[in-house]
Amino acid sequence: MQRSSSAAAYRRLRHAIVRVELEPGSAVSEVQLVERFGFSKAAVRAALARLRADGLVLAEPRRGHVIAPLTMRDVREIYDLRLLLEPSAAAAAAGRLTHAELARLRALCEPVPDLDDDASAERFLQANRAIHVSIAEAGGNGRAAAIVAQLLDDSERARLIALRAGAAEHGLRAHAEHLDLLTALDSGDGPGAERLMTTAIHAFRDELVDALQTATLDAPLAR
Numbered sequence: 001m002q003r004s005s006s007a008a009a010y011r012r013l014r015h016a017i018v019r020v021e022l023e024p025g026s027a028v029s030e031v032q033l034v035e036r037f038g039f040s041k042a043a044v045r046a047a048l049a050r051l052r053a054d055g056l057v058l059a060e061p062r063r064g065h066v067i068a069p070l071t072m073r074d075v076r077e078i079y080d081l082r083l084l085l086e087p088s089a090a091a092a093a094a095g096r097l098t099h100a101e102l103a104r105l106r107a108l109c110e111p112v113p114d115l116d117d118d119a120s121a122e123r124f125l126q127a128n129r130a131i132h133v134s135i136a137e138a139g140g141n142g143r144a145a146a147i148v149a150q151l152l153d154d155s156e157r158a159r160l161i162a163l164r165a166g167a168a169e170h171g172l173r174a175h176a177e178h179l180d181l182l183t184a185l186d187s188g189d190g191p192g193a194e195r196l197m198t199t200a201i202h203a204f205r206d207e208l209v210d211a212l213q214t215a216t217l218d219a220p221l222a223r
Contacts, residue, residue, distance in 0.1 A: 006046035089139030095188035167207035
């Protein structure tokens, strides 16, 4: 029972961090998390240990636990790696995805996202991950696909912050990019899929950097 409770606490707290319910850089205590999420103190303590290992929570002297901040270095490194891996994977994946898989991915894109609605935002983020991971897997390099999946997980908080700040036209442009990319893959257009993937990742990276820079400039000065 304790193991399942700890696992549930880990999943819930990780979700809260990734979906920015717990703000980057904010201090949290075991007591606060127990009261807010309803898990036992032992389950929260075990979950925090796993989250520290994931790099999502930091242990700091005199502050206790701190939700890991987002840094510009993290964003640049993640998107530099994505640009190295995903365009070539898209080129290799062209013509390899089955019609059934393409239909599944297109269905995930619907309806058009409304990022002011939490459920719609959640569907959009899950669809985005599914599309990029499926394309990477279809590219044929299992290790590269695993790295892409990890990079998407590592950048999920930053992606949500940027989308809420207006990146990719609040998700509308990204929605259209997904459909265009799937069409290129369906037709076997490797160069087109590679170009679309490169353009989409470049554009979102630049908007993400702008959003984080704005957030930093607007942050209150420490007293």
